[in-house]
Amino acid sequence: DHKISRAIVDWCLARGVSTIRMEKLEGIRRRKTRKRDFGRSLHSWSFYRLQQFIAYKARLAGIRVEWVNPKETSRTCPRCGHCAKENRNGIRFRCRKCGYRGHADAVGAWNISLAISGLAEAA
Structure with missing residues (x-):
């Protein structure tokens, strides 16, 4: 580490x-x-x-x-912002609104980098 x-x-x-x-x-x-x-x-x-x-x-x-806050980061589309449980199926991500596809963990990491969850606390 x-x-x-x-x-x-x-x-x-x-x-x-x-x-x-x-x-x-x-x-x-x-x-x-x-x-x-x-x-x-x-x-x-x-x-x-x-x-x-x-x-x-x-x-x-x-x-x-x-x-x-990681909540919903792997269920939210980093392109259009649409959040739905149906966007994620195991490791696969497909946005039901705009069609964006990717690996669910990569989508989550992308959203964390954008701090889409609204909780970004400086430490």
Whole structure:
């Protein structure tokens, strides 16, 4: 996680990136509660830890960090803004309004980069 976060921040510095947006992961374990997850905490989850390392190193480098609510990001069309449960089918995304197609995770990442959810908190 340290090497990956350093590489990400270095990549951003080399390209003049001034803001990194990431999805806010708080509460994610509450959504997926299974018996085997009871002993785990969000703080030991690799994605969360990687985000914390990126945020820490980005701030030291003078890069702003914003946290975005991920709700509906992979169901919302990044082209026309239409949001519907039917837009996503597994990993496939197809907008029912404008016909845009893509990978649901890529669509979610695109929308997070645009902060479409309305929640972008500077940290």
